[in-house]
Amino acid sequence: MINSNNTYPIHPRMTRTYAGVDSHRDTHTIVFLNCFHEVLGEVTIGSAPSEFPKFIKRAKKHLQPNTTFAFGFEDVSAYGRAFVKFLVEKGYLVKHVDASKVATERGQVLHKTDSFDAECCARVLINQFDKLPNANPQDKYWILTSLVTRRNFIVKINVMAKNSLHSAIAESYPHYKKFFSRLTTDSALAFYEAYPSPHHLDNVEVEELTTFLHAASKGRLSATKAELILTTIKRDQVAQVEHQETKDFTVRSLIRYMN
Numbered sequence: 001m002i003n004s005n006n007t008y009p010i011h012p013r014m015t016r017t018y019a020g021v022d023s024h025r026d027t028h029t030i031v032f033l034n035c036f037h038e039v040l041g042e043v044t045i046g047s048a049p050s051e052f053p054k055f056i057k058r059a060k061k062h063l064q065p066n067t068t069f070a071f072g073f074e075d076v077s078a079y080g081r082a083f084v085k086f087l088v089e090k091g092y093l094v095k096h097v098d099a100s101k102v103a104t105e106r107g108q109v110l111h112k113t114d115s116f117d118a119e120c121c122a123r124v125l126i127n128q129f130d131k132l133p134n135a136n137p138q139d140k141y142w143i144l145t146s147l148v149t150r151r152n153f154i155v156k157i158n159v160m161a162k163n164s165l166h167s168a169i170a171e172s173y174p175h176y177k178k179f180f181s182r183l184t185t186d187s188a189l190a191f192y193e194a195y196p197s198p199h200h201l202d203n204v205e206v207e208e209l210t211t212f213l214h215a216a217s218k219g220r221l222s223a224t225k226a227e228l229i230l231t232t233i234k235r236d237q238v239a240q241v242e243h244q245e246t247k248d249f250t251v252r253s254l255i256r257y258m259n
Helices: 047-061 081-090 098-105 112-127 139-172 186-194 206-216 223-236 244-258
Strands: 016-023 026-034 041-047 068-073 094-096
Touching: 016 112, 026 047, 026 112, 041 047, 041 112, 047 081, 068 081, 081 094, 081 112, 081 139, 098 112, 186 206, 186 244, 206 223
Parallel strands: 016 068, 068 094
Antiparallel strands: 016 026, 026 041
């Protein structure tokens, strides 16, 4: 159909120039498409914020007449976040394109490039424009996400360190679980840091070990615990192994990390 001015109505999709962005630590690659998936051009810029204003000037060379930019970012929270924030603050429309959608658009291409990834992102932006959420790079959400991510990372590393410590100590003290109720108590960590393997206790008497344990446990452990430890390691008869000093260093390093 044509309107009263004998011109065809414009489809909303034709009012935009679409830009797909592939973000990395050092660079952003932007590929521009029209609504018919025709590539209009490509721009690669550095990731420093000083590059962003220069990008706008270069991008306008690819802006189709009577259209506005629509940007699609696969990454809006990590490497792409600063760029997204800049564009949003400048009044540009920015959409978040889910990585799985980009991967589907990419298909089985073996030799993927930044340019092709950016183009695929732009294609998804065109095809699913109304279904894609607007990017919303608010600092408070980014900070909260960063803190949660950091906490999860620390928890994971601590679990790995604890498991490694269990394994390392078990080689030298087969019955180490008899010594302390939990491996991560202050008393246990202090003991294994001072005596990472049984040979460190070769010339240690009950009285000396009792004094050590009493101090490490703030008075909770007595000679009974010291006698149990010395009796057990004497019965186990674990000999020193080759490179024992390296194994001892590993135990002490793990303990210092956990402290």
